[in-house]
Amino acid sequence: MGWNSMRPLLICFWTVACAGPAMALGPDTWLFPMALKPGDTIALVAPSAPATGPEFLVYVKLMESKGYRVVSKPGLVGRKENYLGGSDAERAAExxxxxxxxTVRMIMPVRGGFGMSRILDRIDYSALRKDPKVIAGYSDITALHLAVARHAQVVTFHSPMAMRDLWREAEPAYxxxxxxxxxxxxxxxxxPGERGYVVxxxxxxxxxxxxxxxxxxxxLGGNLSLVVTLMGxxxxIQPRGSILFxxxxxxxxxxxxxYLSQLRLAGVLDQVAGVVLGSFTTRDEAEETDTTRVLHDYFSKLKVPVLMRYPVGHTPQNATLPHGALVELDADTGTLRILQNPVRVH
Incomplete structure (x- = not known):
């Protein structure tokens, strides 16, 4: 066998070998983190863009006033390597x-940006599997949500972040x-005794x-560009039977x-059980019209329920969705019902 014929096999072997330790996970092996309660420790991290500005300290003081302990690595605020919140080694080790x-019960990224996908192959998913804890965030953190779903099967939370909206909770708009x-x-x-809820x-x-x-x-899902980036x-994402958002x-x-063309050609849209389209923020009305037309082109012909304009994404009206949880999508009533508690309370 010559080099040209061996090369695809070697690339395939290298991809599998570098993916980290594999765990035998099935469809019914999902785990849930413990719910947060006063006295718990929240760890702030910057796996994407740098942590800067007064928003960081506002969020720390806010959570401490509610009885939580907030920790972060020395020098986190201002730590920077070009457009990243530190080197790959620093961000992964954090x-x-x-x-x-x-002692840490929640890992809260301070913001999105870019950089999470650079360190996915360095994350200790087995540690999370052994001790499930709340992982929050959206935007670039979509990469972490999808990787956790593949390698640890722990429910995480597509949510606002410390420096993206949560620090402003006292303002009516947020x-x-x-x-x-x-x-x-x-x-x-x-x-006690209740199971699940309607978002x-x-x-x-x-x-x-x-x-x-x-x-x-x-x-399952999140930021479209990140979902596409991780294809291959x-x-x-493992889309079969999922509600894709x-x-x-x-x-x-x-x-x-x-992006949507790639998802279609990869067979993703043929495998999902339903679709929730959130905020697709544009620069002006003309671009919004074009984007809406594109979404209609790809999703209006699907034979599964599809809901548009759901309040999730880069918008002040960003609902928290438990990534990996079982849900019921009712496109007729415009609702998402979480069918199981996404956290353990006791």
């Missing part, structure tokens, strides 16, 4: 240290994302039915078209 620390986040992960929000929608907001119907599946890697920001319509 996450792994907290994954292995039994009360909703804080309330939605608390509903999902705080122990005091759960009534609350902001007042005056009405999701739009594109394709009607009701379906149950596991909620060991960390890619997507959002994006500052992407022109032709790029959204390109």
């Amino acid at each position: 996450i792994n240290d907290y994954l292995r620390d039994p 009360a909703f994302p804080a309330k939605s986040f608390q509903r999902a992960v705080f122990a005091g929000q759960y009534v 609350e929608i902001p007042k005056g907001h009405k999701p739009v039915k594109l394709v009607g119907g009701k379906v149950t599946g596991r909620l 890697t060991p960390h890619a 997507l959002e994006d920001v500052s992407e022109p319509a032709y790029r959204i078209d390109r």
Whole structure:
């Protein structure tokens, strides 16, 4: 066998070998972190863009005033390597240290940006599997949510972040994302004996039915560009039977078209049980019209329920969604019902 014929096999072997230790995980082996309660420790990390500005300290003081202990690595604020929040080694070690620390109950990225996908092959997923804890965030953190779903099967939370909206919870315009986040992960929000809940929608907001119907599946997805970026890697989404949710920001319509074309050609759209389309933030009304047209092109012909304009993504009305949890999508009523508590309360 010559080099040209061996090369694809070697690339395949290298991809599998570099994916980290494999764990035998099945469809019914998902785990849930413990809900947060006063006295718990929250670890702030910067796996993507740098932590800068007063927002960081505002969030720390806010959570400490509620009875939580907040920790971070020395020098986290201002730590920077070009557009990243530190070197790959620093950012990966930061996450792994907290994954292995039994006192830490939530890992909260301060913000998104870029860089999470650079370190996915360095994360200790087995530590999270052994000790599930709340992992929050959205945007670039989509990469971590998808990788955790593949390698640890622990429910995580597509949610606002410390320096993205949560620090502003006292402002009326940002009360909703804080309330939605608390509903999902705080122990005091759960009534003994009750199971699951309907994700609350902001007042005056009405999701739009594109394709009607009701379906149950596991909620997976996040930022569209990150979902596409991980295609072909060991960390890619496993879409079969899932409720796929997507959002994006500052992407022109032709790029959204390109991303969705890749998902279609890869067979992802043929495998999902339902779709939730969140915020696709654009620069102006003309671009919004073009993006809406593209979304209609790809999703209006699907034979599964599809809901548009759901309040999730790069918007002040960013609902927290438990990534990996079983949910019921009802496109006719515009609701998402979480069918199981995404955290353990006791």
